[in-house]
Amino acid sequence: MSVTVMSVGDLVVDEPDPASFFAPAAGTLRRGDVVIGHVEVPHSTTTAQVSTDVPAPPADPAALVAVAEAGFHIVTLAGNHVYDAGDEGVADTIKYAQEAGLATAGAGLTLDEARRPAVVERDGLRVGVLSYNCVGPRESWATSRKPGCAHVKVLTHYELDHASPGGPPAVYTFADPAHLERMADDVAALAERADIVLVSLHKGVGHTPAVLAMYERPVARAAIDAGAHAVFAHHAHIMRGIEVYRDRPIYHGLGNFVTVTHALTPAGGDGDSAERAAWARRRIELYGFAPDSAMPFYPFHPESRNTAIAVCRFDREGLVSAGFVPCWIDDAGRPVPLGDGEEGRRVAGYIERITRQAGLDTAFAWDGDEVMVRRG
Template sequence: MTAATGQADRTVGFRIAAVGDLIVDRPEPDRFFAPSAPVLRAADLTIGQLEVPHATTRAVATVDVPAPPADPAHLASVARAGFDVLTMAGNHVADAGGEGIAETIAAAEAAGMRTAGAGPDLESASSPVVVEVQGRRVGVLSFNCVGPTDSWATSRRPGGAYVQVLSHYEAIGANPGGPPSVHTFADPRSLELMRRRIADAAAEVDLLVVALHKGLVHTPAELAAYELEVSHAAVDAGADLVIGHHAHILRGVEVYRGRVIFHGLGNFVTVTDALTPASASGPEQLRWAQRRRTLFGFDVDPDMPSWYPFHPESRNTAIAVLDVASDGGLRPALIPCWIDAEGAPVPHGQDERGHAVLEYIRRITAEEGFSTGLAWEGDVVRISENDERGDLL
């Protein structure tokens, strides 16, 4: 595949593509996908994380900062861009309650897409979507690792599949009330349930993709301890590819036991007025928009429109790629992208912008402690272990 033409390399069996967060909450949404749609459509299976409900209901069912639902009609644009599966387990999945979840799933299915990670109960939310691709069965699972608890599905409540993560705050030295040392880890029972779900799914498919909603939002090049724990557990249980999202900024790329973990794919199409002070739809959104700078220490890029209220570094993003050979060998890669001045992600090959985005990915990968190899092969960046190009398996 090239970023310019979107043509896939048919010497491989098939290609999976995946991106990070999607918030499609602006008029004429096709324009935001126009630069990337040829690349996304050229893949045999394309996956994205749907960050907010897309529904007409105005119900609010969370004590966290609620995300107003986007127009469900916009999901047709997501499908036209080439998406086949939407993962939904995330902190905003139940903001509009069970009605919002049901309406979002129905709208996605009406547009021809499948969904994973949310449903009317925990059993459905934690069951894989299985898609046949070039005669192979590919499964997709989706788990939310960041809460809040009112987004979690139960046996009798709609919501998302989840892993419960615990935080321990330890005072540093003789300084009670000062900045603490923070330790995070998965609740053992919750982690074991995720492992079991992944193992069961892996036994039923030829290849398994696991999506994890995780990470420290708006914070460059920093991983919490639980992120390694949960991601590694997913691979240990049978995941062939792990994709992360939620932080709204790219994270590094890790190779663990011959499998690639994209710790955070960042933003893709994330266009919304919900975090803009002038357009906030309620006092909770207004307070959150006003506190962003204090909490995360950044100002939004002044060159960006109000509907892209994110960290300036978040304009670096990528499309994750997994080429699956006819013999089952896996060749992971990424396509560097840059979010343009209107909020549209634009794929880049070996041009000036593509090289700059790749250098950013190399830097944050190294800062997170990984020695992953990232090298151009045509207009994609192949991923290997320890800075050596080639197949992982």
């Protein structure tokens, strides 16, 4: 008896005909017993907008039906945009996801609700998923009396360690110990009542190839130390490396999956969002790229079209195998699974390369149409 868990990165389903974007991958996803994705933006009919960051307008609630029909069972919600449409946006996203048949984790009308895991049962094995946002903004965080997401507060310290005032500092990041302990308590509690414990982390440096910030490995490892069998991360909108720690996989960033929206692409004219236009300029300054003008619905780094579906198999003894299916986001914004061919090996090679650049020694090996990972 075994259970196949699949997980992908960010889902932003904010274009017409949402089912079409999942069509190439749906056959692969439906082979998973438990399939997890991260819903990045609110799904609501509200017009409220409370974001203090780049605005992410709510997507059509009907798009969540397409997510479920593509093969997903659980969606994680702890992310930096979950509160962009305020209290109503949080409540609507949970309601519409659950009405579509999706279990949710990571957001709620209170912090206790946001910390509550999603639990499903397959062949007598209980699979639990917890979800945390590590990147802010603070407005997105739930409290005992405010809707929002479960979170791990990460502190940033800048140190000028050379004799050039105004020069570039060294950057140190680390999790607030109290928040890390709270996450570990949640994981340990879930391990008491679930056979398989999975943790979703919204973390990382956006739109930047390969780099892992200082806090990322310790937070992910803390989840494993507390009892998690695997960690799946997202937020950076670009793939990150894969680590195997204590013989359990940490996918430091699964990048984009279906992420289609015009919300980050300036439309021009007097009616356009000033914040959106400013973000388009700042994106070049911060990250050194401009999106492909031929894909205005895909406003992300060119390398982000390399992506993957994480695949982990478990039995009653724990993890049996871990790996991924390489995918490429095509010109229509659709993630396309790739087998052991030229294109599949190119994407797998990219993932192995950024893993090495991040200082991780994971070993990669093809097994059929999947790439397996193990400690190097």
